[in-house]
Each structure stands twice: as structure tokens, then as C-alpha cells.
Amino acid sequence: MPGIWNRHPRYYLLVFVVLAATLYFLVPVHYEHSVAPHFTLKDNDLPFRMARASRIYDKVLEDRKKLIKTFGPTPKDISMFPEDKYPWPPYTVWDFFPAAFNCPHEVERIGALGDGGKWVCGLSRLYDKPDCVVYSFGINYESSFEAEILHNTNHCQIWGYDFSVKSFGPEITSDISHRTHFKAYRLDGEDKFGPEDDPPQYTLETLLEKNGHKFIDILKVDIESSEFSTLTSMIKPYVARNETLPFGQLQIELHLWGKSFEEFHEWWEILEQAGLRPFWTEPNLVYLNYNRDPGYTNLAEYSLLNVRGDNIFIRDPPITITPPAQD
Incomplete structure (x- = not known):
């Protein structure tokens, strides 16, 4: 296997590019916008x-x-x-x-x-x-x-x-x-x-x-x-x-x-x-x-x-984490 990398560095580069591109399309990218001083939110955030x-x-x-x-x-x-x-x-x-x-x-x-x-x-x-x-x-x-x-x-x-x-x-x-x-x-x-x-x-x-x-x-x-x-x-x-x-x-x-x-x-x-x-x-x-x-x-x-209060249409419900059951 080491011989392959040494003899074909372009292969290594190609694999790296493919992996990077895959991660780019699979992981959502967030662009931050300033909506108030000292306060930033992301495009897909409900707030x-x-x-x-x-x-x-x-x-x-x-x-x-x-x-x-x-x-x-x-x-x-x-x-x-x-x-x-x-x-x-x-x-x-x-x-x-x-x-x-x-x-x-x-x-x-x-x-x-x-x-x-x-x-x-x-x-x-x-x-x-x-x-x-x-x-x-x-x-x-x-x-x-x-x-x-x-x-x-x-x-x-x-x-x-x-x-x-x-x-x-x-x-x-x-x-x-x-x-x-x-x-x-x-x-x-x-x-x-x-x-x-x-x-x-x-x-x-x-x-x-x-x-x-x-x-x-x-x-x-x-x-x-x-x-x-x-x-x-x-x-x-x-x-x-x-x-x-x-x-x-x-x-x-x-x-x-x-x-x-x-x-x-x-x-x-x-x-x-x-x-x-x-x-x-x-x-x-x-x-x-x-x-x-x-x-x-x-x-x-x-x-x-x-748009007042915390109704389900304007606020995300709190995340409830259930602790694992104790043996």
C-alpha cells in the first residue's frame, strides 16, 4: 500500500478532493448575518x-x-x-x-x-x-x-x-x-x-x-x-x-x-x-x-x-434529553 501512494501522488490528491467535495455537499454550510450589535444568527435558524x-x-x-x-x-x-x-x-x-x-x-x-x-x-x-x-x-x-x-x-x-x-x-x-x-x-x-x-x-x-x-x-x-x-x-x-x-x-x-x-x-x-x-x-x-x-x-x-410569546410557529420547542437507564 505505501508503494501506491509513493508512485501515484495524483491518486492521493484525487481521493482528497473527492472526500472534501463529499463533505461539502453533505454538511450544511451556515452563513452568518448580523441582525443586531453583538448578535448573529444563521440563515436556517428560526430566530x-x-x-x-x-x-x-x-x-x-x-x-x-x-x-x-x-x-x-x-x-x-x-x-x-x-x-x-x-x-x-x-x-x-x-x-x-x-x-x-x-x-x-x-x-x-x-x-x-x-x-x-x-x-x-x-x-x-x-x-x-x-x-x-x-x-x-x-x-x-x-x-x-x-x-x-x-x-x-x-x-x-x-x-x-x-x-x-x-x-x-x-x-x-x-x-x-x-x-x-x-x-x-x-x-x-x-x-x-x-x-x-x-x-x-x-x-x-x-x-x-x-x-x-x-x-x-x-x-x-x-x-x-x-x-x-x-x-x-x-x-x-x-x-x-x-x-x-x-x-x-x-x-x-x-x-x-x-x-x-x-x-x-x-x-x-x-x-x-x-x-x-x-x-x-x-x-x-x-x-x-x-x-x-x-x-x-x-x-x-x-x-x-x-409573533409574541413562544408558540410552536415562532419558537423551537426545548430539546429534552432522556438520561440512559441505570443498570
């Missing part, structure tokens, strides 16, 4: 991705102020959907509130294409989470969203609420129904569940207490324009107490019926103040197509991530 997404979103906040100043100059002067007149302002209300926060994981549509499905950030993070909790307000006998979550996770339980129907939709089949819970309740900003209240209505905090939950991983809300008063009543107490909202992400349909830009802008900033950041949006083109009128552009779906 780095969150910090980068926050910087991008902060720029959007500044751009929103500039756009309001350009066409306002104050929120009360902004039209939701400017009329067709010259010079025509090149915006709609949705341009002020883009889904500009980068989800730090995969984004995928859960549930049906078209009406019923929602865009979710990092469902894989819930795949084996033992205490996974999902709340869904607004069922309308269409449960493809809920069914797909159950099929793609091992332990998630779903609590569904809708006073206009009597159960989940047909997508909840017998093999997954044992992980669902349905009540014909109404979500609202105050509790009303006396004998004369039909349907009974509950705040989110009351339902959490009633179900023995501290936190919701995914919260879906589609309650036909009641989302504004309901979420205001829900979120303001947490902001006042400087507490983290009790959910990891929010999928919501917004109905701008009868709303001014000033009202919507104020409401949206309450969500942002509480730590919610939009990572996906799409207009409700089904509603637009059904009405056959370009004026019906005031419905949109939004998906928002809670």
Missing part, C-alpha cells in the same frame, strides 16, 4: 427567519404611512375603493394592508380550493404536538379545512362553533370524528347564555375556560362581519394587560360592509399592536363572481401569525 420577516414588515408599516399621507393626508380622508374619476388614485383599501410578513415555515392551503380552504403557516409543526388545539368559528356544513388538519396531524383536537348549523360538514368522517367537538354557539364580545338566549353566545376567554384550554394553536374565524366587534373585545384586554394572545395563528375572512377606511385602519392597528402579522391574503373572488358586480370587492381572506 433569524423571524428577525428578517420583522424587518420586512417594519418597512411595510412605514410605506403605509407614506401612502396615507400621499392620498389622505389622514386616514379619515382615504376612500376604501376610489371612484372612477381622473386622476384615478391607484389603490384600494387592500393595498394598505398587504400580507407582508414571511411565514418562517412552509405555507400551504388546507382544505378545499375555492371557498372553505385556508392558508396555514407551518402545519408540520403540529404533526406530533400532543396538546394541539384548533378552534373553528363558522362551519356552514363545509369542513374540508378541519378534516385536512385532522388527517395531517396525530393529536390535534378541533372545537367547532356555528349557531346556524347543527354539526360539522360531511368531510368529518367516522375515522376522525372522535377528535372533533361541536356546539351551536355564537362567538361574540360578551357572554349571553341565559335561558332566553338562543343561540347562547360566548367570548373566546369563556370558551377557553369552559373547555379547560390555555392556548389555541390555530384559530379560524368566519362570522360574517361580526369579526370587527368580536376581535376588538377579544384583543383589547390582552393589549391593556400587556399579555400574549391565546392563539398561535388566525385565519379570518374580513367583510368590509359599511366600514370606513378610518374604522378599518384603527381596527387593523389593534391587531398589529397585539402582535398579529399577516402572512397570506386573497380576495374572495367567489363572492365577487356570484354578484357579477366589480363593486363587490370588499371581502378578503387573511392569515395572520402571532
Whole structure:
């Protein structure tokens, strides 16, 4: 063997190059970036991705102020959907509130294409989470969203609420129904569940207490324009107490019926103040197509991530090391 190395040094060099190249492609290379003084993170680290997404979103906040100043100059002067007149302002209300926060994981549509499905950030993070909790307000006998979550996770339980129907939709089949819970309740900003209240209505905090939950991983809300008063009543107490909202992400349909830009802008900033950041949006083109009128552009779906606290979508769970068994 020594003779081979002595007589063929190029062979040795070739082997070295092959081994080095193999290690280069097998071992991930991390490039460090400075995100703050004396603090560096790596590209594939979750904290780095969150910090980068926050910087991008902060720029959007500044751009929103500039756009309001350009066409306002104050929120009360902004039209939701400017009329067709010259010079025509090149915006709609949705341009002020883009889904500009980068989800730090995969984004995928859960549930049906078209009406019923929602865009979710990092469902894989819930795949084996033992205490996974999902709340869904607004069922309308269409449960493809809920069914797909159950099929793609091992332990998630779903609590569904809708006073206009009597159960989940047909997508909840017998093999997954044992992980669902349905009540014909109404979500609202105050509790009303006396004998004369039909349907009974509950705040989110009351339902959490009633179900023995501290936190919701995914919260879906589609309650036909009641989302504004309901979420205001829900979120303001947490902001006042400087507490983290009790959910990891929010999928919501917004109905701008009868709303001014000033009202919507104020409401949206309450969500942002509480730590919610939009990572996906799409207009409700089904509603637009059904009405056959370009004026019906005031419905949109939004998906928002809670960037406060330590929920599974923004923080890696602690690593638990089990000591070896003693003989």
C-alpha cells in the first residue's frame, strides 16, 4: 500500500478532493448575518427567519404611512375603493394592508380550493404536538379545512362553533370524528347564555375556560362581519394587560360592509399592536363572481401569525434529553 501512494501522488490528491467535495455537499454550510450589535444568527435558524420577516414588515408599516399621507393626508380622508374619476388614485383599501410578513415555515392551503380552504403557516409543526388545539368559528356544513388538519396531524383536537348549523360538514368522517367537538354557539364580545338566549353566545376567554384550554394553536374565524366587534373585545384586554394572545395563528375572512377606511385602519392597528402579522391574503373572488358586480370587492381572506410569546410557529420547542437507564 505505501508503494501506491509513493508512485501515484495524483491518486492521493484525487481521493482528497473527492472526500472534501463529499463533505461539502453533505454538511450544511451556515452563513452568518448580523441582525443586531453583538448578535448573529444563521440563515436556517428560526430566530433569524423571524428577525428578517420583522424587518420586512417594519418597512411595510412605514410605506403605509407614506401612502396615507400621499392620498389622505389622514386616514379619515382615504376612500376604501376610489371612484372612477381622473386622476384615478391607484389603490384600494387592500393595498394598505398587504400580507407582508414571511411565514418562517412552509405555507400551504388546507382544505378545499375555492371557498372553505385556508392558508396555514407551518402545519408540520403540529404533526406530533400532543396538546394541539384548533378552534373553528363558522362551519356552514363545509369542513374540508378541519378534516385536512385532522388527517395531517396525530393529536390535534378541533372545537367547532356555528349557531346556524347543527354539526360539522360531511368531510368529518367516522375515522376522525372522535377528535372533533361541536356546539351551536355564537362567538361574540360578551357572554349571553341565559335561558332566553338562543343561540347562547360566548367570548373566546369563556370558551377557553369552559373547555379547560390555555392556548389555541390555530384559530379560524368566519362570522360574517361580526369579526370587527368580536376581535376588538377579544384583543383589547390582552393589549391593556400587556399579555400574549391565546392563539398561535388566525385565519379570518374580513367583510368590509359599511366600514370606513378610518374604522378599518384603527381596527387593523389593534391587531398589529397585539402582535398579529399577516402572512397570506386573497380576495374572495367567489363572492365577487356570484354578484357579477366589480363593486363587490370588499371581502378578503387573511392569515395572520402571532409573533409574541413562544408558540410552536415562532419558537423551537426545548430539546429534552432522556438520561440512559441505570443498570
